[in-house]
Amino acid sequence: MLKILEAAGVDALDIDAGSYETIDYIFPPSYLGDACMEYVCDPARNAVGIPILNSGNHTPESAVSLIESKNADFVMFGRPLIADPDLPIKLLADMREDVRPCIRCNEECIGRIAGRLTKLSCAVNIQACNEARYEIKRATTTKNVVVVGGGPAGMKAARVAALKGHSVTLYEKLHTLGGQVTSAATPTFKNKLRELIDWYGIQLDKLGVEIKLNTMIQEDDPALEEADQIIVATGAVPIMNLC
Numbered sequence: 001m002l003k004i005l006e007a008a009g010v011d012a013l014d015i016d017a018g019s020y021e022t023i024d025y026i027f028p029p030s031y032l033g034d035a036c037m038e039y040v041c042d043p044a045r046n047a048v049g050i051p052i053l054n055s056g057n058h059t060p061e062s063a064v065s066l067i068e069s070k071n072a073d074f075v076m077f078g079r080p081l082i083a084d085p086d087l088p089i090k091l092l093a094d095m096r097e098d099v100r101p102c103i104r105c106n107e108e109c110i111g112r113i114a115g116r117l118t119k120l121s122c123a124v125n126i127q128a129c130n131e132a133r134y135e136i137k138r139a140t141t142t143k144n145v146v147v148v149g150g151g152p153a154g155m156k157a158a159r160v161a162a163l164k165g166h167s168v169t170l171y172e173k174l175h176t177l178g179g180q181v182t183s184a185a186t187p188t189f190k191n192k193l194r195e196l197i198d199w200y201g202i203q204l205d206k207l208g209v210e211i212k213l214n215t216m217i218q219e220d221d222p223a224l225e226e227a228d229q230i231i232v233a234t235g236a237v238p239i240m241n242l243c
């Protein structure tokens with residue numbers, strides 16, 4: 001088929017393995033792993049001489065590897081650009097560690113499209129398609145902010161407060177950040193969740209957020225008295241206990 005298309009004058013081929021029969025390959029979830037469709041490039045390269053494009057759970061590293069293998073000429077990113085629209089700029093600026101990872105959950109992008117909701121969003125980037133509404137502006141007054149809980153909500157709150165210029169201290173009772181996401185990230189194929197926790201750790205560090213691990217702050221702690229704002233992000237609990 002590729003030979004026929006090339007002979008018909010097609011300029012380039014976007015090769016992947018997604019179809020309505022294999023719909024999970026159209027927007028591959030985390031369990032399909034990195035670069036899950038690059039294997040189709042080698043036979044395609046041997047069949048035609050026109051440029052080949054490939055997509056599907058690529059990382060910057062897998063993209064470079066595929067290009068260097070000469071089995072593809074372009075690698076495409078979709079969801080990673082929803083999770084972090086600044087991905088190309090950050091890579092150009094040698095800021096790989098600052099690229100916010102797409103966790104391949106398909107919840108707020110594909111899920112909202114499938115549910116015919118008005119516009120997509122992103123589980124890790126609330127500003128996606130809401131850039132004006134959720135613009136992070138510098139605060140006119142610097143406040144002393146205490147965040148209780150180092151899970152995803154606490155890390156997010158601490159990051160945004162620090163970006164706004166506030167002085168932020170985050171308290172986490174465990175020895176590590178991540179909260180309940182840490183448990184969810186245990187399977188190997190959930191490595192993107194692990195990557196997200198690590199990304200938050202790096203960002204909070206760069207923003208100067210003071211992180212107090214192994215610290216279960218008590219209600220009479222003077223730090224709470226001195227805080228201008230207290231954000232309680234101590235994690236969700238089940239609505240019903242089914243055990």
Ligand code: SF4
Nearest residue numbers: 102105106109122123
């Ligand atoms: S909602 Fe965001 S993090 Fe989840 S798959 Fe879509 S782009 Fe990736």
